[in-house]
Amino acid sequence: MDFLTLFQVGDGAIRLAIPLLLACLAGLFSERAGIFDIGLEGKMLAAAFFSAAISAHFAFNPMGGYIEAEVCDARNVCTMQEQPVHYIAPVWIGLMAGIAASLVLSLIHGLASITFRGNQLISGVAINFLAAGLTVVIAQSWFAQGGRTPSLSGRDDAGRTLEGGRFESIDWPGAFTRIREMRDASPGMQFYSELVSGHTILVYLALFTVPLSWWVLYRTRFGLRLRAVGENPAAVDTAGISVVGLRYAAVGICGVLCGIAGAYLSTAVQAGFTKDMTANRGFIALAALIFAKWRPWYALGACLLFGLFFAIENRFPDIRVPALGIIAFLLVSSALMMVYALRNLKIDVIVLGTLSAIFVAIALGIGVSVESITQSVKLPTQLIQSLPYILTVIAVAGFVGKAIPPRAGGEPYVKER
Amino acid sequence: MNVLKSMLGAVSLSALSTTAVMADPALIFDLGGKFDKSFNESAYNGAQRWAEETGGSYAEVELQSDAQREQALRRFAEAGNTPIVMAGFAFANALSEVAADYPDTDFVVIDVDWIDLPNVRAIGFSEHEGSYLVGMMAGMASETDTVSFVGGMDIPLIRRFACGYAQGVVAANPDASVISNMTGTTPAAWNDPVKGSELTLAQISQGSDVVFAAAGGTGIGVLQTASDEGILSIGVDSNQNYLFPGQVLTSMLKRVDNAVYDAFSAGDDLETGIFTFGLAEGGVGYAIDEFNADLVSADMQAAVDAAAAEITAGALAVHDYMSDETCPAIEF
Numbered sequence: 001m002d003f004l005t006l007f008q009v010g011d012g013a014i015r016l017a018i019p020l021l022l023a024c025l026a027g028l029f030s031e032r033a034g035i036f037d038i039g040l041e042g043k044m045l046a047a048a049f050f051s052a053a054i055s056a057h058f059a060f061n062p063m064g065g066y067i068e069a070e071v072c073d074a075r076n077v078c079t080m081q082e083q084p085v086h087y088i089a090p091v092w093i094g095l096m097a098g099i100a101a102s103l104v105l106s107l108i109h110g111l112a113s114i115t116f117r118g119n120q121l122i123s124g125v126a127i128n129f130l131a132a133g134l135t136v137v138i139a140q141s142w143f144a145q146g147g148r149t150p151s152l153s154g155r156d157d158a159g160r161t162l163e164g165g166r167f168e169s170i171d172w173p174g175a176f177t178r179i180r181e182m183r184d185a186s187p188g189m190q191f192y193s194e195l196v197s198g199h200t201i202l203v204y205l206a207l208f209t210v211p212l213s214w215w216v217l218y219r220t221r222f223g224l225r226l227r228a229v230g231e232n233p234a235a236v237d238t239a240g241i242s243v244v245g246l247r248y249a250a251v252g253i254c255g256v257l258c259g260i261a262g263a264y265l266s267t268a269v270q271a272g273f274t275k276d277m278t279a280n281r282g283f284i285a286l287a288a289l290i291f292a293k294w295r296p297w298y299a300l301g302a303c304l305l306f307g308l309f310f311a312i313e314n315r316f317p318d319i320r321v322p323a324l325g326i327i328a329f330l331l332v333s334s335a336l337m338m339v340y341a342l343r344n345l346k347i348d349v350i351v352l353g354t355l356s357a358i359f360v361a362i363a364l365g366i367g368v369s370v371e372s373i374t375q376s377v378k379l380p381t382q383l384i385q386s387l388p389y390i391l392t393v394i395a396v397a398g399f400v401g402k403a404i405p406p407r408a409g410g411e412p413y414v415k416e417r
Numbered sequence: 418m419n420v421l422k423s424m425l426g427a428v429s430l431s432a433l434s435t436t437a438v439m440a441d442p443a444l445i446f447d448l449g450g451k452f453d454k455s456f457n458e459s460a461y462n463g464a465q466r467w468a469e470e471t472g473g474s475y476a477e478v479e480l481q482s483d484a485q486r487e488q489a490l491r492r493f494a495e496a497g498n499t500p501i502v503m504a505g506f507a508f509a510n511a512l513s514e515v516a517a518d519y520p521d522t523d524f525v526v527i528d529v530d531w532i533d534l535p536n537v538r539a540i541g542f543s544e545h546e547g548s549y550l551v552g553m554m555a556g557m558a559s560e561t562d563t564v565s566f567v568g569g570m571d572i573p574l575i576r577r578f579a580c581g582y583a584q585g586v587v588a589a590n591p592d593a594s595v596i597s598n599m600t601g602t603t604p605a606a607w608n609d610p611v612k613g614s615e616l617t618l619a620q621i622s623q624g625s626d627v628v629f630a631a632a633g634g635t636g637i638g639v640l641q642t643a644s645d646e647g648i649l650s651i652g653v654d655s656n657q658n659y660l661f662p663g664q665v666l667t668s669m670l671k672r673v674d675n676a677v678y679d680a681f682s683a684g685d686d687l688e689t690g691i692f693t694f695g696l697a698e699g700g701v702g703y704a705i706d707e708f709n710a711d712l713v714s715a716d717m718q719a720a721v722d723a724a725a726a727e728i729t730a731g732a733l734a735v736h737d738y739m740s741d742e743t744c745p746a747i748e749f
Binding site (some may be wrong): 004005008012015016071114145147148153178179265269270271272274275276277279280310311314315322381382387391 | 426450451452453458466567597598599601605607608610611612614615616618619622623637638641644645646647660662
């Protein structure tokens with residue numbers, strides 16, 4: 001494997017991690033304040049739709065109309081063409097609309113779970129259903145293209161080139177943009193062109209929100225109170241600070257971050273909305289949140305790790321491993337599980353004992369079925385796909401430190417019982 | 418007794434009259450959605466063509482989950498719709514359950530060629546033949562001698578596309594290698610353009626400069642990324658050349674629209690049984706229009722036409738993945 005392949009996998013990992021990261025941080029703010037949010041998926045979806053829809057509207061109907069201007073192509077042949085006049089790039093208005101849509105859903109969630117003290121999980125599920133249905137219905141009624149928005153790049157019906165409809169990648173000075181050019185460059189240049197340069201502004205923004213979230217949560221008075229409201233709202237209330245206000249603020253921040261995540265999917269990665277385009281990324285973000293133990297920097301690590309798994313799966317659909325390696329891995333992990341279990345409770349021995357028995361059985365099965373022990377066996381892609389979930393289960397089971405959720409999470413705050 | 422008789426008579430009369438009024442055909446779209454710009458949209462176009470030409474109307478439903486298949490079938494059958502056309506291989510099980518309960522209703526299922534029931538018209542397409550032709554074009558158009566394939570859900574039908582494509586590529590360009598990726602293993606794989614983009618980027622980074630997408634709505638992401646990165650793409654099922662003019666090399670056509678149109682037109686006289694539409698029957702093919710005319714060289718056109726003639730005449734047999742679950746040109 002050469003450096004370029006490595007950097008390309010890294011690049012894919014970043015691209016795939018960004019929507020997870022934004023949604024994960026959104027969930028982090030909400031859950032740290034004691035509001036569980038499984039509506040991340042729905043909020044992202046609504047934001048993806050509205051940012052693409054509004055961006056499409058302004059890209060197709062420029063606010064300043066059209067002017068005749070001279071346009072020169074690469075061969076310096078100049079012609080008079082109609083040029084759209086945008087006061088603000090349509091995609092930025094789209095981003096604002098996406099954030100607004102996500103905020104509205106957040107407020108509904110807040111209203112149901114904070115003001116009316118309803119069940120937070122049910123409200124979250126309702127938001128997911130609401131977004132899945134509404135986006136397609138509204139898209140059909142606005143654009144009549146079967147629940148999708150028109151493409152944000154390309155040309156409109158009159159043959160005019162669309163401008164500013166989506167976030168373009170930012171090429172840093174001197175960086176190569178085409179993969180063919182990168183192949184012959186030095187590793188340093190490849191790193192610079194592939195990993196540092198060539199992302200959309202939302203990627204840099206998302207990466208910047210990690211230190212920002214850390215600073216807000218751990219270095220400001222607001223952050224301290226926000227974390228306290230998720231652990232012990234009664235204490236916060238006793239100190240004379242509004243629990244309801246803090247929780248609404250957290251839910252609002254959650255809405256903004258989900259809005260950016262949705263806009264990233266439909267206006268940066270893709271050029272338009274298609275139905276259900278979030279494809280369960282909101283739920284994967286929740287898994288990442290648990291894996292990250294509700295901490296911002298860990299969230300970055302967890303999302304990049306998940307992104308890396310997805311990128312590896314995309315880049316290497318068939319990974320071959322010697323049978324010996326798999327058998328050794330299974331036997332060693334079952335032995336480790338037994339050692340762990342015997343030190344602990346009886347129930348652990350039963351559960352983990354069964355699991356290690358299954359592992360040993362699979363190892364034996366592989367050992368019997370292959371012709372020679374050094375023969376390479378294809379790992380099923382499903383295994384790589386499921387790795388993030390397996391890791392989350394391991395995290396929740398407490399193998400890598402304890403993942404303890406905020407203590408008051410999921411509980412509506414009642415002043416007096 | 419008399420009362421009972423007349424009641425029965427009335428019931429059967431009203432049953433007759435409802436069938437007479439409600440004998441509209443029905444169309445059930447699969448999970449990819451009616452406007453996937455591909456498979457389902459092709460079925461929709463066929464139905465629309467029928468509706469416009471005859472002025473008739475038809476019932477339709479877009480499924481949201483696997484669980485609705487049988488429910489939708491029974492609802493249309495109970496309502497007296499006939500024939501009921503299903504777009505998608507995934508209806509096979511539900512149809513086998515339901516068909517016998519409604520002997521007077523005709524069912525048409527597309528992409529299934531193994532259900533042999535007296536009231537079922539099962540239509541299969543020889544996708545490997547059409548894919549072979551576009552594969553040849555890809556092999557000739559490639560400058561890097563590497564081309565790629567993005568499939569939707571990993572099922573034998575999609576592997577049939579990939580296998581035909583790979584055979585065509587190798588036939589036209591023996592030095593070429595083919596990279597193949599499947600989007601996923603669940604129906605969600607038909608609707609994940611973001612993943613489609615990622616797979617395409619991964620393939621481009623491995624040197625691919627022509628990508629063939631057989632992935633429903635996911636294919637939009639593939640074609641978009643191919644256009645963004647300046648490589649060629651190949652559309653599927655419907656003619657997708659217009660989506661990115663000058664960037665889509667061609668589209669592998671699968672005339673689902675004709676299958677739906679013919680079924681709707683036949684009405685009660687529908688011929689049942691198992692049918693396979695290949696190149697010879699005009700069931701599959703490739704698209705040339707004003708959007709890709711500049712991309713297809715005369716050599717390419719000649720080679721593909723020659724191969725098409727050979728396949729039609731039976732002189733050239735493209736291996737069908739679904740016949741023995743193996744492929745000579747690519748490994749899954």
